Structure formats: C-alpha cells, structure tokens
Amino acid sequence: MGHAATTRERILDRGLALMSKSGLGGVTLGVLADQVGMSKSGLFAHFRSKDEVQIELLEYSSQYGRPHIIEPAMKKPEGLPRLRAVVRNWFGWAPRSGLPGGCPIAAGMFEYDDIESPVRDKIAELEAAWHVFLRSLTQRAVELGHLRADLDPEQFVWELNGIYLAHHVSQRFLRSPESDWRAAAAFDSLVERSLHVGKPGKTQGKIKAEAKIGTKSRAG
Amino acid sequence: MGHAATTRERILDRGLALMSKSGLGGVTLGVLADQVGMSKSGLFAHFRSKDEVQIELLEYSSQYGRPHIIEPAMKKPEGLPRLRAVVRNWFGWAPRSGLPGGCPIAAGMFEYDDIESPVRDKIAELEAAWHVFLRSLTQRAVELGHLRADLDPEQFVWELNGIYLAHHVSQRFLRSPESDWRAAAAFDSLVERSLHVGKPGKTQGKIKAEAKIGTKSRAG
DNA sequence: GACGCTACCGACCGATCGTGCTATTTTCTG
DNA sequence: CAGAAAATAGCACGATCGGTCGGTAGCGTC
Numbered sequence: 001m002g003h004a005a006t007t008r009e010r011i012l013d014r015g016l017a018l019m020s021k022s023g024l025g026g027v028t029l030g031v032l033a034d035q036v037g038m039s040k041s042g043l044f045a046h047f048r049s050k051d052e053v054q055i056e057l058l059e060y061s062s063q064y065g066r067p068h069i070i071e072p073a074m075k076k077p078e079g080l081p082r083l084r085a086v087v088r089n090w091f092g093w094a095p096r097s098g099l100p101g102g103c104p105i106a107a108g109m110f111e112y113d114d115i116e117s118p119v120r121d122k123i124a125e126l127e128a129a130w131h132v133f134l135r136s137l138t139q140r141a142v143e144l145g146h147l148r149a150d151l152d153p154e155q156f157v158w159e160l161n162g163i164y165l166a167h168h169v170s171q172r173f174l175r176s177p178e179s180d181w182r183a184a185a186a187f188d189s190l191v192e193r194s195l196h197v198g199k200p201g202k203t204q205g206k207i208k209a210e211a212k213i214g215t216k217s218r219a220g
Numbered sequence: 221m222g223h224a225a226t227t228r229e230r231i232l233d234r235g236l237a238l239m240s241k242s243g244l245g246g247v248t249l250g251v252l253a254d255q256v257g258m259s260k261s262g263l264f265a266h267f268r269s270k271d272e273v274q275i276e277l278l279e280y281s282s283q284y285g286r287p288h289i290i291e292p293a294m295k296k297p298e299g300l301p302r303l304r305a306v307v308r309n310w311f312g313w314a315p316r317s318g319l320p321g322g323c324p325i326a327a328g329m330f331e332y333d334d335i336e337s338p339v340r341d342k343i344a345e346l347e348a349a350w351h352v353f354l355r356s357l358t359q360r361a362v363e364l365g366h367l368r369a370d371l372d373p374e375q376f377v378w379e380l381n382g383i384y385l386a387h388h389v390s391q392r393f394l395r396s397p398e399s400d401w402r403a404a405a406a407f408d409s410l411v412e413r414s415l416h417v418g419k420p421g422k423t424q425g426k427i428k429a430e431a432k433i434g435t436k437s438r439a440g
Numbered sequence: 441g442a443c444g445c446t447a448c449c450g451a452c453c454g455a456t457c458g459t460g461c462t463a464t465t466t467t468c469t470g
Numbered sequence: 471c472a473g474a475a476a477a478t479a480g481c482a483c484g485a486t487c488g489g490t491c492g493g494t495a496g497c498g499t500c
Contacts, residue, residue: 021334025245029488042448050488101334110330113392114241114321158402162386166378172333186379193413249458262478270458
C-alpha cells in the first residue's frame with residue numbers, strides 16, 4: 001500500500017470534509033460521489049457497503065487527527081506538560097485542521113447512541129482507544145509526581161471528556177466566541193485541583209467515600 | 221388551545237418516544253404515522269410541515285421534562301440545596317422519565333450543529349432558556365452565600381453542562397454503569413471548589429495568562 | 441490482435457422521504 | 471335527520487436512499 005494515493009484517497013478526503021460538515025448520516029453515496037466527481041456506482045465499486053465507507057471514514061479521520069493532536073505534543077516532556085499540550089491540541093482540533101464541521105467522532109457518539117451497527121462499534125473502538133491514551137498520559141503525570149498520587153485517572157479523563165464535549169457544543173452549536181477560553185479555564189481548574197492533596201473538607205470527604213465505593217464495585 | 225388533547229397529543233407522545241430512541245432525524249412522517257396508527261397524510265394534516273412536527277416535539281419534550289426535573293426541586297430551599305436537587309434530577313432524566321433514548325435536546329445539539337434550520341433555532345432557544353435557568357439558580361446560591369462571591373456563574377454552568385454531556389455519552393453511548401456516580405463525583409467536585417475563595421496561587425495566575433493567549437492566537 | 445483485468449459509468453430497482461390534492465368518513469350543530 | 475365542519479384516508483408526485491447489473495474504455499500480456 002505504498003503510495004496508493006489514487007481514487008480511494010480522493011474519496012476519503014472528500015468524505016472527511018463531508019462527514020465533518022454534515023455528520024455521519026450526511027455522508028450519502030450519491031452526495032459523496034457527486035463531491036468526488038464520479039458516478040455513484042463508480043464510487044461504490046471501491047467499497048462493499050455504505051457502512052464500510054463510514055467506518056473507513058472514521059478510521060481516516062482518526063489518523064487525520066493524529067499529526068495535529070498527538071505528534072506535536074510528543075516533543076514536550078513527559079507528564080503534565082505533555083498532557084497539557086495534548087489537551088490544548090485536542091480542543092477544537094477539527095476546525096483548526098481544516099475540517100469545517102466539528103469532530104466527527106464526537107458527533108457520532110450522539111448520532112449512534114441507540115442504533116446498533118458496525119459503525120457504532122467503530123466509533124466505540126476509536127473512543128475507547130483515545131480514552132486509554134488520555135488515561136495513560138494522566139497516569140504518567142501521576143507517576144512523575146506532577147499530579148497527586150491519589151488522583152483517580154479514570155475520573156480525570158471522564159471530566160476531561162466532559163470539557164471537550166462542552167467545548168464542542170459551545171463552539172459548534174452555540175457558536176460562542178468564549179468557548180476556547182472557557183474550555184481552557186475548565187481544564188486548568190481540573191488540573192489545578194489534581195495537583196496537590198487538597199484539604200479534605202467535610203464535603204470532599206463525602207466525595208471520596210462515594211468514589212471509593214464506586215471504584216470498588218467495579219474493580220473486577 | 222384549551223384542551224385540544226386527542227390525536228395531536230397522541231402524536232406528540234409517540235413522537236417523543238420515537239425522537240428519544242432514534243434522534244430528531246429518525247422522526248419521519250411515515251414512521252411516526254405508523255407508530256400512531258394512522259395514515260401519513262392523516263397525521264400530516266395536523267402540522268404544516270415536518271419542521272413543525274420536530275419543533276413541537278422539542279417543545280413538548282421540554283415541557284415533559286419540567287415536572288421531572290424542576291418541580292420536585294422547587295420544594296427544596298433556595299440556593300445550593302435547590303441547585304443540587306435540580307442537577308440530581310437533571311442528570312439522566314430522560315431514561316428515568318420513560319424516554320428510552322437519551323435527552324433529545326442534547327442529541328439535537330450535535331445533530332444540528334451545522335445545519336441551518338428553524339429546528340436548529342428551536343434547539344438553541346431551549347438550550348439558552350435552560351442555561352439561563354441554571355445560571356439564575358447558581359447566582360442565587362452565590363447571593364445567599366452558599367457559593368463564593370467571586371464565582372463566575374457562567375463558567376460554573378458551562379462546566380456543569382460539560383458534566384451533563386459526559387454523563388449522556390457515558391450512559392447512552394458507552395453504556396457504562398459508572399456514569400451516574402462519575403457524574404455525581406464531578407458535580408460534587410465542581411461545587412466543592414466553588415464553595416470558598418480558593419487561594420489564588422501562582423498556578424491559577426498562569427492559567428489566566430494561557431487562556432488569554434489561546435484566545436488571542438485563535439481569534440483570527 | 442485476442443485476452444483478461446481494473447476502473448468506471450448509466451440505467452435501473454424497490455423503498456422511503458416530504459408534501460400536496462382529492463375523497464371519504466366521522467363528528468358536531470341545528 | 472340534514473347539513474356543515476373537522477378529521478382522516480387514498481393516492482400520486484418528484485427526490486433521494488442504498489444497492490445491483492450490464493457494459494465499456496484503457497491497459498499490459500501473450
């Protein structure tokens with residue numbers, strides 16, 4: 001597969017833009033073929049089904065994001081700096097990388113939350129992989145003492161994901177000019193309270209207890 | 221519009237379930253008519269267009285949620301207790317209220333982030349109203365001294381919305397059994413750091429600076 | 441020059457989409 | 471019971487959906 005930069009790539013390129021703009025459901029064989037400038041059947045000959053088009057498109061978008069999000073951050077020192085860099089590149093990566101619509105995977109998680117299909121499985125796979133990656137970064141920051149030792153990396157990533165989604169909505173749906181710095185502020189706040197062991201006030205004590213219980217019940 | 225119950229309500233009822241399960245785009249005149257048990261044209265006579273069906277469905281879902289989310293919380297004392305109660309009722313309200321699929325408005329925000337249409341406007345309207353409501357609750361909690369005076373209610377609600385979205389994804393897409401307590405923990409953490417005036421350490425100063433930079437660099 | 445292979449096209453399928461127009465049935469009113 | 475009015479159904483339209491099929495133009499190979 002050295003440099004198969006042929007038609008298939010042209011299809012995926014166009015499809016990526018289309019998916020970003022119109023969502024996964026908006027990627028239609030007819031419309032996509034039109035965008036690429038070939039007949040529907042000509043395009044279809046490259047794939048076994050529409051599902052396959054969508055799945056490859058999702059994979060492609062994931063690969064497409066990597067050099068924009070992960071790679072530049074990998075030059076930063078391990079631990080918190082690298083985590084910060086990844087997050088900075090992550091938030092709003094899609095429009096910044098030439099995808100006019102938002103992150104296709106984020107949109108897909110809402111579009112396919114009930115529909116059972118291989119496309120859904122693909123989204124879940126990508127999401128899980130990204131989740132694991134973020135958690136490993138977080139865990140490394142804990143190991144290096146950048147984040148406090150008793151931090152629950154799972155919870156950290158969970159809340160981080162919330163900030164990302166809020167940013168997505170704030171930017172793409174509400175079109176708020178505040179979204180960037182709101183997200184940055186939220187993230188910094190998340191980091192800040194993950195730095196050192198905070199004074200365990202009564203409220204926090206209760207939280208910890210709840211968290212522990214939950215953690216235990218799922219430990220298996 | 222006194223008590224025009226009957227068919228229109230039956231349509232909206234069925235439509236609400238359908239919308240929750242299949243998303244806004246899944247609400248199709250044919251399918252909906254089938255669900256209601258009448259002909260497509262018979263159903264269509266009650267509305268001027270499909271857009272109107274969707275818009276009324278969104279409004280209906282908003283009204284539908286109110287007694288499950290807001291009203292029981294209004295019995296709680298003003299300020300933080302009431303805010304807590306609303307949030308507790310808010311997270312996961314849809315499945316808890318008989319909507320098998322998730323919150324239709326949340327899903328709609330991702331589905332219609334690029335499509336310009338009156339449906340989009342309706343979602344934006346509902347979202348804005350909810351946002352205002354949450355902010356007023358937060359502000360009241362500040363006024364009563366339950367939350368710290370220098371808290372930015374806007375940012376509070378912004379982050380709260382992130383937790384809600386993360387919960388939606390965690391529950392509906394990932395189907396994680398953890399979602400409920402993860403969300404509760406995140407919310408408690410958000411409240412906890414909004415209680416008292418945190419020491420404005422050097423880190424926080426740096427945060428502000430970065431946020432400013434980020435905003436500027438992307439402003440173009 | 442006949443062959444097979446790949447890439448692509450145009451036409452077409454049955455289904456469903458939103459949406460009109462015209463009955464027909466049901467219900468309300470006098 | 472008549473007749474108006476409202477509710478519902480029947481039907482057809484153009485468009486689009488995912489997908490199939492038969493065909494053909496270009497190409498390297500014997």
